[in-house]
Amino acid sequence: MAEVARPRRQHLALPASRFIGREGELAGLAELLRRGDRLVTLWGPAGMGKTRLALELASRWAEAHAGEAVWLCELTACRDLRAVCGAVARAIGAQVAAGRREATLVERIGRALAAEGRALLVLDNLEHVIEAAAPALDTWVRAAPELRFLVTSRERTRLPGEVSYELGPLGLPAEGSPERSAAVALFLDRAAAHRASAPPPPPGGERLADVAALVRRLEGIPLAIELAAAREGVLGVRGLLARLGSRLDLLAGAGRGREARQATLRGAIEWSWDLLDDRERRALARCSVFRGPFTLEAAAAVLAEPDAAAIDRVEALRDKSLLRAAPPGSDGATRFALYEGVRELAAEKLAERGEREGAAERHAAFYLAAGEAAAADFERRGALDALNRIAGDLEELLAVAEGAVAAAAEGAVAAAAEGAVAAAAEGALVAAAEGALAAAAAGAQGAGRRAAVERALRALCAVEPVLSTRGPFGAQLELLDRALAAAEQLAADPLVVARALAARGRARRLRGQAAAALEDLGRARAQAAALGAEALLSGIVADLGVLHHGRREMERAREHYEQALALHRALGDRRAEGRALGNLGALHHDERREAEAAGYYERAIAIAAEIGDGRLEGIFSTNAGLLEQERGAPAQARRRYERAAAILGEVGDLRLLAITLGNLGALHHEEGRLAEARACHGRAVALLREVGDRRSEAIALCRLGAALASLEEVEEAQRALGPAERLLAQLGDEPDVELARVASGFVDLALAQAARRAGRGDEAAAGAGAARRRIARAREGGAEGAPSSASRSDDVRLLLRILERSLAALGAPEARAEGELLLTEGARFCRPPGGAWHDLRERHAARRLLVALAEQQRRAPGRGLSLAALQEAGWPGERILPGAAANRIYVAMNQLRKLGLKPWLRRDGEGYSLDPALPVHHVAVEPATGGDGRD
Numbered sequence: 001m002a003e004v005a006r007p008r009r010q011h012l013a014l015p016a017s018r019f020i021g022r023e024g025e026l027a028g029l030a031e032l033l034r035r036g037d038r039l040v041t042l043w044g045p046a047g048m049g050k051t052r053l054a055l056e057l058a059s060r061w062a063e064a065h066a067g068e069a070v071w072l073c074e075l076t077a078c079r080d081l082r083a084v085c086g087a088v089a090r091a092i093g094a095q096v097a098a099g100r101r102e103a104t105l106v107e108r109i110g111r112a113l114a115a116e117g118r119a120l121l122v123l124d125n126l127e128h129v130i131e132a133a134a135p136a137l138d139t140w141v142r143a144a145p146e147l148r149f150l151v152t153s154r155e156r157t158r159l160p161g162e163v164s165y166e167l168g169p170l171g172l173p174a175e176g177s178p179e180r181s182a183a184v185a186l187f188l189d190r191a192a193a194h195r196a197s198a199p200p201p202p203p204g205g206e207r208l209a210d211v212a213a214l215v216r217r218l219e220g221i222p223l224a225i226e227l228a229a230a231r232e233g234v235l236g237v238r239g240l241l242a243r244l245g246s247r248l249d250l251l252a253g254a255g256r257g258r259e260a261r262q263a264t265l266r267g268a269i270e271w272s273w274d275l276l277d278d279r280e281r282r283a284l285a286r287c288s289v290f291r292g293p294f295t296l297e298a299a300a301a302v303l304a305e306p307d308a309a310a311i312d313r314v315e316a317l318r319d320k321s322l323l324r325a326a327p328p329g330s331d332g333a334t335r336f337a338l339y340e341g342v343r344e345l346a347a348e349k350l351a352e353r354g355e356r357e358g359a360a361e362r363h364a365a366f367y368l369a370a371g372e373a374a375a376a377d378f379e380r381r382g383a384l385d386a387l388n389r390i391a392g393d394l395e396e397l398l399a400v401a402e403g404a405v406a407a408a409a410e411g412a413v414a415a416a417a418e419g420a421v422a423a424a425a426e427g428a429l430v431a432a433a434e435g436a437l438a439a440a441a442a443g444a445q446g447a448g449r450r451a452a453v454e455r456a457l458r459a460l461c462a463v464e465p466v467l468s469t470r471g472p473f474g475a476q477l478e479l480l481d482r483a484l485a486a487a488e489q490l491a492a493d494p495l496v497v498a499r500a501l502a503a504r505g506r507a508r509r510l511r512g513q514a515a516a517a518l519e520d521l522g523r524a525r526a527q528a529a530a531l532g533a534e535a536l537l538s539g540i541v542a543d544l545g546v547l548h549h550g551r552r553e554m555e556r557a558r559e560h561y562e563q564a565l566a567l568h569r570a571l572g573d574r575r576a577e578g579r580a581l582g583n584l585g586a587l588h589h590d591e592r593r594e595a596e597a598a599g600y601y602e603r604a605i606a607i608a609a610e611i612g613d614g615r616l617e618g619i620f621s622t623n624a625g626l627l628e629q630e631r632g633a634p635a636q637a638r639r640r641y642e643r644a645a646a647i648l649g650e651v652g653d654l655r656l657l658a659i660t661l662g663n664l665g666a667l668h669h670e671e672g673r674l675a676e677a678r679a680c681h682g683r684a685v686a687l688l689r690e691v692g693d694r695r696s697e698a699i700a701l702c703r704l705g706a707a708l709a710s711l712e713e714v715e716e717a718q719r720a721l722g723p724a725e726r727l728l729a730q731l732g733d734e735p736d737v738e739l740a741r742v743a744s745g746f747v748d749l750a751l752a753q754a755a756r757r758a759g760r761g762d763e764a765a766a767g768a769g770a771a772r773r774r775i776a777r778a779r780e781g782g783a784e785g786a787p788s789s790a791s792r793s794d795d796v797r798l799l800l801r802i803l804e805r806s807l808a809a810l811g812a813p814e815a816r817a818e819g820e821l822l823l824t825e826g827a828r829f830c831r832p833p834g835g836a837w838h839d840l841r842e843r844h845a846a847r848r849l850l851v852a853l854a855e856q857q858r859r860a861p862g863r864g865l866s867l868a869a870l871q872e873a874g875w876p877g878e879r880i881l882p883g884a885a886a887n888r889i890y891v892a893m894n895q896l897r898k899l900g901l902k903p904w905l906r907r908d909g910e911g912y913s914l915d916p917a918l919p920v921h922h923v924a925v926e927p928a929t930g931g932d933g934r935d
Contacts, residue, residue, distance in 0.1 A: 018189055019056050021170050021182025022049070029057055029165055033120070033148050037163045039141050041151045044167035045321035045339060046268035047223025050152040051124050053167065057150065058122050069119035076125045081132040085109055092121070106136045110143030118146045127154040127320070128275055134159055154272055154321040168324075169220025173212040183215035183225060184208065190229035210237040217244050219339055224265050248344050269345045272322055283313035284322055285353060288346035289363040293326035293335035301366035302359055332388075368455060371462030378465045379539075380575065381613065388652070450490040456483045457492070457500040464503045468510065477511070480504045495536075498527035502540050509547055512695050512731045517547055538567035542580055549587060552735070552792055557587055575616065578607030582620040589627055590792065597627055615656065618648040622660045626794055629667055632919045635861050637667055655696065658687035662700050666798050669707050671858065672825065672922015677707040685720075698727040699736065699795055702743040706799055709746035710806065712754070717747050735796055738778050738789035742799045745774040749806050753926075756810070768810055775800060775807075802923075809837075809923040820919040821904070824926045827851045832900035833918070837927040845874040845888065846895040849912075853905075857914045864910030 032040050042050050055072065062070040073091035078084045085105040089095065094112040113121070126133060130153060138159045141149060151157060156164045170183040188211065214237055218224040224247070228240050231250070235243065243250045248266040273281065286303050287294075294302075300310035314336060317323040322342055326335040338346065350356045374389035460476045460483065467476060480500060487497050505520030521544050528537040545560030561584050568576035585600030601624040608617035625640030641664040648657040665680030681704035688697035701724035708717035725740035752767025778800055779790045789796045805822055808831070822831040827847045831837045840847040852873035856865050865873070871885040874892060893912060897905060904915045914920065 014055060014059055015052070017193065019052065020186045020189055022053050022056070025053060025165075025167065026057055026060070029053075029150070030061070032163055032165065033061070033150070037161075038145075038147070039137070039149045039151070039157070039159060039162045041153060041156050041162055041164045042167055043153050043156050043164055043321060045154060045221075045324070045342070046272050047221045047265060047341070048167045048169070049222040050167055052222070054122050054124060054150055054152045058120065061120055065118075065120075067118075069116050070122075071119070072122045072124060074124050075129060075133075078129050078133075080129065081106075081136060084129055084133045084136065088121075088123075092116070106139050107143075109136075110140045113140055113144035113147050116144070116147065119144075120148045120150065122150045122152070124152045126151050126157070128271075130155055130157060154275075155319055170215075170222055170225070172216050172220045180208075181212070181215070183218075183220045184211050186222060187211050187215055187225050187229050187232075190226045191232045194230050195233055207237065210241065214241055214244075217241065217340075218247075221339065221341070223268055224341060227265060246344070247341055248348075265341050266345065269341055272320060272342075273345065273349070275320065276317075276322075280313060280316050280320075281349065282353070282355075283310075284317055284342075284346045285350035286355065286359045287317070287323070287338060288343050288350050289356075289359045290338065290343075293337040295333045295335055297333075298363075298366055299336070302363050304358075304362060364455065364459070368459050368462065372458060375462045375465050381611070449486075450492055453483055453486045453490055454492050454496050457487060457496050461499050461503050464506070468506060477504065477507050480507070494527055495531055495533060498524045498531065498533065498536060501527070502536070502543065505540075505547075506543055509543075509550070510693060514547065514551055518544075521547060534567065535571060535573070538564055538571060538573070538576060541567060542576065542583070545580075545583060549583070549590075550733075552733075554587060554591060558584070561587060574607055574611050575613055578604045578611070578613070578616055578620075581607065582616070582623065585620065586623055589623065590794065592791065594627060594631060598624065601627065614647040614651045615653055618644040618651065618653070618656055618660065621647070622656070622663055625667075626663055626798075629663075629670070630794065630797065634667060634671060635858055638664070638858075641667065654687045655691045655693050658684040658691075658693075658700065659696060661687070662696075662703055665707065666703055666802075669703070669710065670798070670802050670921060672823065674707055674711050678704065678711065681707055694727060695731055695733075695736065698724040698731075699739065702728075702739050702795075703799070706743045706746040706802070709743075709750045710802075712750050714747055714750050714754075717750070721747065735789040735793035739793065739796050739799065741774050742778050742796055742803060745771040745803050746799075746806070748774070749803070749810065752810060764810075768807060771803060771807055775803060805921050806923045809927050820921050821854075821901070821914075823850070823854060823920065823922050825922070827854070829927050830899065831927070832904070835900035838899045843895060845892045848876075849874045849889070849892050850896060850901075853912065853914045854920050857916060857918070857920060861916035862913065864906070864908055864913040866911040870912060 029040065029042065042054055044050055058070050058072055062068075069092075071091045073088050075084060075087055078087055081102050082105065085102065088109055089105075089112075092109075092112060094109065113119075123137070126137075134157045137149065137151070137157060140147070141159070141161065156162065170186060171181045172183050173181040214228065215225055218228060228250075232240065240250070248264075248269070273284070276284065283303050283305075287299065289302060290298070296307070296311060296314060299314050300307050303310050303313060305313065314323060318325070318336060323336045323338060326337040328334060347356075350359060370389065377389075456479065460480055463476055480503065484497065484500055484504065486492075487500070501520045501524035505517045505524060508514075508517035508520060521540055525537065525540045525544065528540055541560050542564035545557045545564060548554075548560060549557035561580055565577060565580035565584070568580055581600050582604030585597045585604060588594075588600060589597035601620050604620040605617055605624065608614075608620065621640050621644035625637040625644065628634075628640060629637035641660055644660045645657060645664065648660055661680045662684040665677045665684065668674070668677035668680060681700055684700040685697060685704055688700055701720045705717040705721035705724065708714075708720060721740065721744055725737075725744070728736040728740050748767045748770040752764045752771070755761075755763035755767060778796055779788050790800055805820070809822060809824060809829070819833050821833060823829070827850045828841050829837050829839055830850060840850070849870060852865060852870065856863065867882075867886055867889060870889050871878075871880060874889065875885075880888070889912075893905060901914075904918045906913050906915055
């Protein structure tokens with residue numbers, strides 16, 4: 001082999017299009033090469049941009065390392081080792097005599113590479129010759145110790161010393177965000193290039209939002225984004241979005257100038273399909289029935305192969321970039337998933353093989369059995385692991401398969417199912433239900449059609465524990481409506497129908513559809529009683545109690561709760577018994593029978609702790625905290641709320657966690673901790689919006705609006721209160737409507753305070769008067785002796801207390817605040833029980849000591865602050881002799897006594913404290929007039 005002058009750079013001309021994104025990947029790959037890794041494989045699925053990234057890296061490497069050779073060797077046209085050797089020889093400028101044995105060619109090229117010293121060789125598109133070329137590559141790595149190899153492939157080489165770098169999708173904008181991510185930037189750049197002289201589409205946030213939605217649907221895959229951008233001029237972004245149900249056909253014929261395997265998304269994926277053996281093709285085709293991430297156990301069931309064989313197939317597909325690793329589900333199990341383009345092609349191949357029905361049947365059977373078992377376990381124990389076993393098949397679909405159901409829907413139900421199910425994206429169990437409905441609606445007859453509908457109902461009931469605790473609420477309602485309608489026509493199993501009716505009733509209640517929920521639960525109760533299904537009946541009776549309670553029909557609620565309690569005890573169902581006791585506590589709580597309520601709550605919490613049901617314990621700990629708060633025990637209430645939030649966070653019940661956070665935020669508001677109140681209410685609103693509990697979201701918005709108004713952020717408060725008031729008015733529950741009116745009283749008060757500071761006395765008086773009228777309306781009874789909203793709703797009572805105290809600070813006479821110590825921020829002003837407001841702005845030491853005493857009372861009621869602690873609080877950072885410090889403290893305490901706090905200041909062996917029986921409340925509004933003298 002004769003030596004010739006070898007090029008130092010070969011085939012490094014960059015494409016005309018701009019390189020967008022991937023700066024992090026470039027830096028990561030360059031670091032691997034710099035640190036001495038000699039064989040780096042850049043691997044990933046079709047269309048991910050491996051070649052473009054490798055070319056950019058090679059070009060930048062050549063500029064940064066001018067003394068090193070940098071070569072690009074394209075292997076797409078190679079079909080065997082001899083062709084690979086020829087391509088490498090041409091790339092490095094070495095001539096190889098024809099007819100040489102392959103082993104000799106490999107050896108000679110190795111010597112040529114070794115002679116180059118430090119250099120970089122990029123081997124592009126190795127996957128189709130990897131079996132033949134991998135041993136040769138290993139030889140070259142060993143022969144040329146100063147040479148670095150960068151390989152691009154859809155499969156790793158698995159050679160000794162290889163460092164693999166998996167290339168994933170481009171960065172995507174967050175859900176609902178039009179931010180300029182790398183994927184959005186790539187689409188906009190390529191679309192602009194294809195428009196050339198055509199007028200650009202109108203700019204603005206609306207188009208960006210559409211582009212963000214499109215690139216999310218395209219999963220951030222660069223090839224798919226570029227092909228879509230080429231057609232934007234004809235279809236527009238929304239036209240592209242509407243046609244993504246068949247993306248392989250949509251993203252075709254738009255890639256002129258590309259190699260055939262990259263000219264279309266179909267061609268790119270077909271290239272990978274052709275490299276599989278028949279067992280791998282069969283496995284990939286069957287995996288197309290999965291809607292989202294799946295476990296090895298699920299794969300074994302759908303592939304109809306033993307576990308060991310299923311593991312081999314999944315591993316092979318993963319190694320060839322046709323399956324991707326998905327984040328573990330909430331159950332912690334390892335999961336895999338398909339990109340949508342791969343899934344679409346695999347589904348076509350499954351249909352061609354005539355195996356779609358069998359794979360779908362195995363898929364549905366696996367998830368139905370697992371889901372029903374987990375749902376029954378959750379009903380029995382209420383445990384997190386049972387809930388997570390269901391959620392594991394739901395959660396990841398929400399993040400990675402937006403709109404997937406539209407592409408997979410079958411039969412006559414496709415059009416009806418697409419909108420509702422794509423929005424809900426409930427997961428594998430709902431997919432099983434929809435498949436059963438499709439089979440029924442597409443023409444199956446008699447027993448087969450009835451069995452399909454029953455399977456759908458069973459799957460939807462199995463999904464309920466997750467949807468009712470984590471949301472989105474009502475996500476299965478549309479499917480339940482269709483399935484129950486079909487079940488009536490087909491005389492489906494009455495027990496299955498009764499369970500489904502009860503599930504729909506609960507879903508309707510959570511969506512605020514009380515009348516429809518009552519009808520469903522009534523029908524379910526009658527059927528369960530006729531069938532003698534006592535366990536089902538007891539749960540339905542309890543649900544009816546909750547429904548009547550929510551409608552403020554107290555006697556009917558009590559009747560159902562007590563009947564449910566008797567049924568639960570007869571069945572020995574301790575969890576259900578605890579639930580019934582807690583519900584009776586809530587009923588007594590709303591009836592202002594506080595001692596009885598506390599007793600029921602404690603019994604319910606004890607049962608929940610005994611059986612290890614964190615969700616139940618969290619519910620009634622929150623209720624007990626609210627009762628403690630109403631009874632003037634904020635420290636105990638805080639402990640209850642914090643305990644409940646910790647438990648519910650572990651359980652993962654987002655709805656109940658949000659409600660608990662709302663109560664904690666209300667306590668913060670009542671104590672004058674407004675920033676903490678805003679944070680709690682803001683998080684509660686976000687969680688409730690996520691799960692779809694519209695009523696609770698509106699209540700949280702009312703509380704958030706009240707806190708914002710107390711912070712004098714009036715415009716933000718009005719933005720929160722407007723939607724809340726409209727939504728609660730639509731739902732039509734009068735105490736909730738009154739809650740929104742009371743919350744608006746905080747806006748009245750904030751405007752009054754601003755007017756008072758500006759010297760507009762008439763406006764200030766008008767604002768305070770408006771707030772007082774809201775208070776009076778909430779406390780007044782209705783027509784014909786109907787109870788007031790304040791007496792019927794703890795939410796109303798809580799906001800009323802805070803509003804009344806704030807009015808007292810403003811100078812509006814409110815007798816209800818007379819028995820409390822009121823403090824403004826930092827104790828700038830204070831009002832002792834039964835006294836007037838005092839201005840402490842210049843009494844620095846007394847003010848600081850009062851703040852410290854109030855905080856100590858909150859944290860540790862009855863425990864005194866030592867003289868050393870009081871010295872640090874009153875004169876922070878000063879060095880004072882002990883005798884002088886004691887004298888100063890005595891003087892400051894005397895000042896507080898003279899302000900009217902003498903009956904409430906205590907001194908014992910531990911130091912000074914405020915009487916724990918003294919209610920201390922912080923208000924955001926400062927009084928209209930300053931008080932007495934100065935230090």
